Amino acid sequence: MTAETLVSDAPAMRGAPIGFVEFVALVAALMSLTALGIDSMLPALPAIGESLGIASENSRQYIVTAFVIGFGVAQLVHGPLADRFGRRTVLLWSLGLYALANVACALAGSFTLLLIARVAGGAVIAAARVATIALVRDCYHGRAMARVMSIAFMVFMIVPILAPTFGWSVLQFGDWRAIFWVIAGLTLVVLAWFWVRMPETLAPENVLPITPARILSDWRQTLSDRLSLGYTLAATALMGSLYGYLNSIQQIMADVFAKPDLLALIFAVTSVTMAAANLMNSRIVMKLGTRLISHCALSGLILVSLVHLGAIEANWESLTSFAVFQALTLGCFGLATSNFSAMAMENMGRIAGTASSVQGFVSVTAGAVIGAVIGQAFDGTTVPLVLGFLLAGLAALAVVALTERGRLFRPAIVVKPAE
Numbered sequence: 001m002t003a004e005t006l007v008s009d010a011p012a013m014r015g016a017p018i019g020f021v022e023f024v025a026l027v028a029a030l031m032s033l034t035a036l037g038i039d040s041m042l043p044a045l046p047a048i049g050e051s052l053g054i055a056s057e058n059s060r061q062y063i064v065t066a067f068v069i070g071f072g073v074a075q076l077v078h079g080p081l082a083d084r085f086g087r088r089t090v091l092l093w094s095l096g097l098y099a100l101a102n103v104a105c106a107l108a109g110s111f112t113l114l115l116i117a118r119v120a121g122g123a124v125i126a127a128a129r130v131a132t133i134a135l136v137r138d139c140y141h142g143r144a145m146a147r148v149m150s151i152a153f154m155v156f157m158i159v160p161i162l163a164p165t166f167g168w169s170v171l172q173f174g175d176w177r178a179i180f181w182v183i184a185g186l187t188l189v190v191l192a193w194f195w196v197r198m199p200e201t202l203a204p205e206n207v208l209p210i211t212p213a214r215i216l217s218d219w220r221q222t223l224s225d226r227l228s229l230g231y232t233l234a235a236t237a238l239m240g241s242l243y244g245y246l247n248s249i250q251q252i253m254a255d256v257f258a259k260p261d262l263l264a265l266i267f268a269v270t271s272v273t274m275a276a277a278n279l280m281n282s283r284i285v286m287k288l289g290t291r292l293i294s295h296c297a298l299s300g301l302i303l304v305s306l307v308h309l310g311a312i313e314a315n316w317e318s319l320t321s322f323a324v325f326q327a328l329t330l331g332c333f334g335l336a337t338s339n340f341s342a343m344a345m346e347n348m349g350r351i352a353g354t355a356s357s358v359q360g361f362v363s364v365t366a367g368a369v370i371g372a373v374i375g376q377a378f379d380g381t382t383v384p385l386v387l388g389f390l391l392a393g394l395a396a397l398a399v400v401a402l403t404e405r406g407r408l409f410r411p412a413i414v415v416k417p418a419e
Contacts, residue, residue: 017139017199026198027136029190030091030128033098034071036183037121038064039163042250043263044176051176052111057255061247061375065368066115068243070122071129072365078130079357080215083208087135087353088200094127095191099184101125106180129360134352137345138201164264206350218354228355230403231344234396235337236363236370238301241392242333243371245326248378248385255380257319269323273331278338290339295409297335298397304328305390312383322382329389336396 018026041048045060054060082090101121108114170179208214222228249267254260277297285293308325311317341359348355374388401408 017201018197022197023139026194027132030132030194033095033128033183033187033190034125036163036166036186037067037098037102037125038246039267040167040170040179040183041067042164042246042267043168044171044179045250046254046260047171047176048114052108052114054111057251058376058378060250061372062115063118064243064246065372065375066118067122068364068368068371070119071126072122072361072363072368074123074126075130075357075360075364077357078127079134079354079360080208080210080218082127082131082134082353082357083202083206083218083351084210086200086202086207087131087138088194088198090127090131091135092191092195094124094131095187095194097124098128099187099191102180102184102187106177106184126360126364129364130353130357133341133345133356133360135198135201137349137352137356138203162268164267168264202353208351208354215354218351219358221351222348222355222358225347226403227346228344228348228359230399231340232359232362234298234399234403235340235344235359236366237392237396237399238298238333238337238340239363239367240370241374241389242330243367244374244385244388245330245371247371247375251378252322252382252385256382257322259319262319266319266323270326270330273327274334277331277334281335281338285339290343291404292409294336294339294343295400297332297339298393298400301329301332301336302390302393302397304332305386305393308386309383309390312381312386317382325386 017023041063045063048054048063049057049060078090078094098121101117101124104117105114105121108117166182167179170176170182208218250260250263253263253266259266281293304325308321308329311321311325344359345352345355370388370392374384377384377388
């Protein structure tokens with residue numbers, strides 16, 4: 001008879017090949033290129049629309065959606081490549097191609113060409129999510145991985161906070177095309193940093209061949225693992241609400257509050273709590289665990305969204321109340337999703353690249369579709385956005401409850417065979 005032992009989500013750490021601070025900063029820089037490619041566009045949407053003849057304000061949202069869809073779908077490709085050729089090779093190629101894609105955006109002469117270039121840019125920089133998460137998983141797992149990702153997300157969230165201001169600042173000295181030129185230059189800086197400092201983290205014994213049978217087997221393993229599937233679906237629901245926010249915020253500021261010039265400020269105010277939440281998570285996750293923190297944060301998101309809807313129905317909505325409620329909502333979002341990512345990867349160590357790609361494909365692609373629905377539902381009020389956060393939170397809570405078999409707000413107990 002095989003003995004069994006109970007194992008909780010205890011801390012586990014091997015360590016990074018470079019200094020911890022530099023490792024986290026480099027991971028954050030890689031991930032930030034995606035945020036920069038999305039959020040710096042927000043102040044430029046009206047200028048792009050005017051330049052390329054996009055009459056409908058809702059149609060301008062496709063500039064964001066096209067990037068996100070390319071980013072989501074391409075992750076299925078980057079995962080197997082990262083498991084076969086290594087994290088370093090895949091990331092170096094993707095960064096170079098991302099710089100070229102932004103050059104193509106800067107030179108686009110029509111809305112159609114811009115959207116094609118945006119899809120291509122999202123597709124190549126998708127490696128920055130897949131290979132980077134696999135790289136972190138090569139070095140850390142469990143609560144230690146959640147801690148690393150929280151610190152990286154904290155630094156990473158500075159970019160969304162500053163990106164609209166960056167885009168607005170560029171527009172003061174040039175046209176919208178200059179934004180893409182600057183992103184291309186910053187990408188080359190990160191590429192040089194990564195090339196000089198980061199060695200390969202994929203162990204030779206973990207190199208996997210690119211064969212249909214192997215890839216399908218890894219996809220099946222990723223989607224059949226309870227934690228992987230459950231927390232990926234929960235993250236998908238929440239990502240959908242976030243993309244709805246990104247799609248809607250420019251129109252909300254212009255049409256609901258008639259304060260388009262305050263977009264960068266309000267975006268920063270409502271986003272800074274995500275950075276603060278991830279800093280807090282990095283300091284408490286090793287003690288409290290990923291489940292207790294994320295389940296409480298998810299419950300908080302639902303509660304805040306309910307109160308926000310009540311305030312709207314009572315006609316108490318103002319720019320100040322919107323900023324406060326959204327800041328609280330996004331803070332809960334940050335606490336939940338950073339831990340969801342770590343839990344989804346918990347049992348995926350050997351196939352980290354492919355698993356990360358499948359999880360990313362599901363959460364980003366489906367999230368983009370959900371976000372597009374929320375964005376297109378914009379009706380001149382903040383109701384569709386807030387309702388989107390509420391429904392996404394409820395859906396995520398239902399999935400988490402099923403995944404944990406009702407064991408919410410406690411560290412999970414996993415049954416494993418004893419050696």
